[in-house]
Amino acid sequence: MNTKITGRRAALIGAALAFAGASSASAQQQIGFATTASASGWYSFYASIAQFINAQSDEVNVSVIETGGAADSQMMVHANQTEMGIANFLALPAMRDGTGEYEGRGNEAMRAIAVMSASPNMITVHAGGGIDSIADLDGRRINPGGLGTATEAVTMAIFEMLEIAPDWQQAGMSDAADFFRDRRIDGFFKTSGAIDQPDSLIEELQATINLQVLGFTPEQAEMIEESGLALTFEVPAGVYANQPEPVIAKGLAYGFFSRADAITEQMAYDMAVAVFEAGDAMAAIYPGGNPPDVLELTLNSSTIPLHAGVVRYLVEQGHDVPAELIPDEYEG
Numbered sequence: 001m002n003t004k005i006t007g008r009r010a011a012l013i014g015a016a017l018a019f020a021g022a023s024s025a026s027a028q029q030q031i032g033f034a035t036t037a038s039a040s041g042w043y044s045f046y047a048s049i050a051q052f053i054n055a056q057s058d059e060v061n062v063s064v065i066e067t068g069g070a071a072d073s074q075m076m077v078h079a080n081q082t083e084m085g086i087a088n089f090l091a092l093p094a095m096r097d098g099t100g101e102y103e104g105r106g107n108e109a110m111r112a113i114a115v116m117s118a119s120p121n122m123i124t125v126h127a128g129g130g131i132d133s134i135a136d137l138d139g140r141r142i143n144p145g146g147l148g149t150a151t152e153a154v155t156m157a158i159f160e161m162l163e164i165a166p167d168w169q170q171a172g173m174s175d176a177a178d179f180f181r182d183r184r185i186d187g188f189f190k191t192s193g194a195i196d197q198p199d200s201l202i203e204e205l206q207a208t209i210n211l212q213v214l215g216f217t218p219e220q221a222e223m224i225e226e227s228g229l230a231l232t233f234e235v236p237a238g239v240y241a242n243q244p245e246p247v248i249a250k251g252l253a254y255g256f257f258s259r260a261d262a263i264t265e266q267m268a269y270d271m272a273v274a275v276f277e278a279g280d281a282m283a284a285i286y287p288g289g290n291p292p293d294v295l296e297l298t299l300n301s302s303t304i305p306l307h308a309g310v311v312r313y314l315v316e317q318g319h320d321v322p323a324e325l326i327p328d329e330y331e332g
Contacts, residue, residue, distance in 0.1 A: 028061040031263060033256070034073035034085035038066050041287040046086060046256070048285040052278055057270035060263065070254060078107055083262040089115060089253045089303045090231060096304050109259040111307035111327060113268060114275045115298040116256070118195050120233045120249035121151050124180070124202050125187035127212040127242050134216050135164060142166035143176035143188035150252075151191045154230050158250060161227055162220060177201060181209065191251070195233050197290045198240055206241040213240045215247025224250055231301060253301040260307065260329055268309025276313070299325070
């Protein structure tokens with residue numbers, strides 16, 4: 001699936017959104033939705049999500065705002081410069097609680113709408129090479145992720161915390177793949193675009209190389225989650241070669257959020273209907289195709305409470321919502 005957005009396609013999306021807003025502007029609240037750069041396939045995706053919401057709701061009209069990416073979007077919502085935006089969900093607890101770089105600037109009104117994508121970092125090694133666990137990576141030649149990427153930085157920080165010391169071989173992802181083919185390194189970390197679909201590079205390599213993916217232990221996963229360095233995901237059995245059992249991977253999750261005081265419960269409810277009931281329409285717009293189960297991903301991966309309207313929708317549909325995701329203002 002081609003996920004690039006052309007200038008003409010961007011113009012058409014913008015025109016469609018403008019038309020949707022003009023048709024009922026007097027009856028609907030105008031909401032700004034900070035997304036990402038228009039050159040990204042994710043801009044097209046979130047623009048389509050806005051269209052889904054506008055078609056579903058009589059309460060709200062969503063207008064897409066181009067930004068530099070999730071970091072910019074998060075700050076705009078945090079600073080009350082717009083009502084809704086995309087986010088790296090790992091960053092949201094600090095923004096809500098006023099910790100780390102947000103010391104003294106917390107905003108407890110942060111509320112999740114939906115988690116739309118999960119990006120697990122898969123560790124791949126040569127099968128039969130004497131590496132059967134994360135602990136076995138100690139002293140082995142491992143690429144921690146693409147040079148200069150968040151994957152690289154987070155991988156190295158996590159292993160320092162776990163007191164496991166691979167012989168880090170830092171390189172770009174293309175070079176790392178070549179080094180792996182030539183057995184100059186024993187393994188590498190690669191960010192995948194989905195939990196239940198194989199990463200394309202790993203899939204290419206396993207066609208000619210006998211490899212296997214490793215997973216963290218539940219105890220290691222708990223340490224990672226508590227550290228705030230990454231989220232953890234369970235990758236189902238059989239996604240990769242020589243993977244008869246599920247494995248636990250670290251990674252990040254992305255989606256969109258608002259503030260409890262920025263959109264009403266009914267608006268958030270309508271957004272939940274639009275996103276969670278999109279069905280085949282979601283697959284048609286999702287970058288790379290094969291979208292995850294967004295509802296399940298939201299329940300399992302949100303790092304802040306859900307908006308009360310989202311909780312109401314989930315409860316009405318018979319889903320068990322974890323207590324930590326239910327906000328104080330929910331009165332169901």
